[in-house]
Amino acid sequence: MTTDSPFRIESSWRRLRRSATAVLLSSSLLAPGLPQAQPAGIPSMGAASSTELSPALETLLGKAIMEQGRRDPTYINDPDVRQYLAAMGAKLSGQASGLGQPVQVFGVRDPQINAFALPGGYVGVNSGLVVQSESESELASVVAHEIAHVAQRHIARGMTQGSQSNTIMMASIAAALLAAMAGSGDLAMGVAAFGQAAAIDQQLGFSRQAEQEADRLGLEMMRKAGFDPRGMARMFGRLSSVSRLNESMSGGGYHSTHPLSVQRMSDIENRVRELPQQSREDGGDYLFVRAKLRVIQAKDARSQREVRETLQHEASTRSGAAQAAAWYGLAYAELVRGELDAADKALAQASVVKSPHMAQMRIQLALRRGADAVQMARDAWRDWPQSQGVALLLAEALQKAGKDGEGVAFLEERVGQWPEEPQFHERLAQGYERLGEAVKARSTMATYYEMVGALPTAVQQLRQARNLTDDFYLQSELDTRIRELRERQDMERELLKRFKT
Ligand SMILES: [Zn+2]
Known part of the structure; x- marks a missing residue:
């Protein structure tokens, strides 16, 4: 999937920051003379549109962007990272x-x-x-600040303030999404659209007041969710020293999108001082995910070597969970570069800690060696029934052992448990294919393509499925899905065209 795609393009987010202003000059997004006739099903811009994007429209736009984003090579599809960040988001929001x-x-x-x-x-x-944070509360402080921007509808308001640069930005996002929709699941197209969208909050340049509001609400969220509010003050300190170091660099860092001011920092410091002490031990998940992300982030051989050195150092100077996480990170780094024995060795050092991350690493190592990992994966799933990563590995182990029937039954349940996660649908489609159930395979693959925004490819899969069956009921079911997908495509296209013109 995306993380190991051949399209390893230089971060599209950054590319976009350079290109966002270059595309498609257009008249105001919310020109009062917008035609009133609308295709059925498209949310009306309504009267509120003069001040902010309507929630229904915003949701549609966000969904369209995210569907493309899941195919972006910079989107991190690792199940541990995905689940960890989603859980933090849920806790704070x-x-x-x-x-x-x-x-x-x-x-x-x-x-x-x-x-x-x-x-x-x-x-x-x-x-x-994540990699540069030194505690989970520091990380949570920035995530909480972003969620606060969402809660206060700063994005929706900012996007419709009608400034010329916002209009251009929206038009270029719409154009990229339209191009992506027209393509047949072409990854590079998805990249462009997602990249465009990532610049939104940079382009908006939130006001000082908006920044302060987001800090205050974010701090409240942190405190109530059990994080240490001092994490926010510490993170600010870290960010301001980073921004001083990088002053000569072009934008992209936190300070360029959420300008730090002395006032902003002292406001938070004062607030934090009044709060009772709330010390907090970092949970294992944070440390393991941070270690893994160090490895995922390192793209070339030199940075990979640096990461191994950093982890080596941590493994020999830290203790407890922090030490275990460093060994785990080292094992993961070795696994990624195919040094399985070195991975075993690193993992053995950390064996005292019980975690789903360690269990996954052992299963992965066994699978890479071609060993039967079914029992190991079953045990791990019994211990960690909430881990998507463990679930995916059990499915893989079952498939590799030729237990396709059991694999499919297991995945059918997981798709019920985590319907939003495209990877389970993709793997389930592979399972059907192996069992010779071609119709189910195509129609499940269509669901996967639908989830990642490749609607034309989804339609193709459904058509293939339809040609493979004589069952009248199944045919009409597939026809309905094809029609619905087409209608959805038309609707999204209409919506986006409006932003473009
Ligand atoms: Zn901000």
Whole structure:
């Protein structure tokens, strides 16, 4: 999938920051003379549109962007990272009042210390932010700040303030999404669209007041969710020293999207000082995910070697969970470069700690060696029934052992448990294929393509499925899906065209 795609393009997020202003000059997005006739099903811009994007429209736009984003090579598709960030997002946003939409936090492979909010409640977290944080509360402080922007509808308001640069930005996003929709699941197209969208909060350049509001609400969320509010003050300190170091560099870091001011920093320091001490031990998940992200973030041989040195150092100077996480990171780094014996060795050093991450590493090592990992994976699944990573590995182990029937039955249940996760649908489709159930394989693959925004490819799969069956009921079921997908494509196209013109 995306993380090991051949399209290893230089971070599209950054590319976009350079190109966002270059595309498609257009008249105001919310020109008062917008035609009133609308195709059925498209949310009306309504009267509120003069001040902000309507929630329904924002949701649609966010969904369209995210579908493409899941195919972006910088989107981090690792199940551990995905689940960890989603859980942190849920924990924090559960404490935000006035959130009109669910928040979904996801990871992006980019060494810049930054996070950003997209329309529709999606929050991207750069790997650099996680890697450079020194505690989970520090990380949570930036995620909470972004969620606060969402809760206060800063994105929706900012996008419709009608400034020329916002209009151009929206038009270029719409153009990229339209191009992506027209393509047949072409990855590079998806990249362009997602990249465009990532610049939204950079382009908006939130006001000082908006920044301060987001800090204050973010701090409240952190405190209520059980994080240490001092993490925010510490993170600010770290960010301001980073921004001083990088002053000469072009934008992309946190300071360029959420300007840090002395006032902003002292406001938080004063607030934090008044709060009772709330010390906090970092959970294992944070440490393991941070170690893994160090490895995922390192792209070339030199940075990979540096990461191994860093982890080596941590493994020999830290203790407890931090030490175990460093050994785990080293094992993962060795696994990635195919040094299985070295991975075993690193893992053996950390064997005292019981975690789903360690269990997955052992299963992966066994699978890479071609060993039967079914029992190991079954045991892990019994111990960690909430881990998507363990579930995917059990499915893989079952497939490799030729237990396709059991694999499919297991995946059918997981698709019920995590319907939003495209990877389970993709693997289930492979399972059907292996069992010779071609119709089910195509129609499940169609679901996968639908989830990642490749609607024309989804339609193709459904057509193939339809040609493979004589069953009248199944045929009409497939026809209905094809029609619905087409209607959805038309609707999204109409919506996007409006932004473009
Ligand atoms: Zn901000």
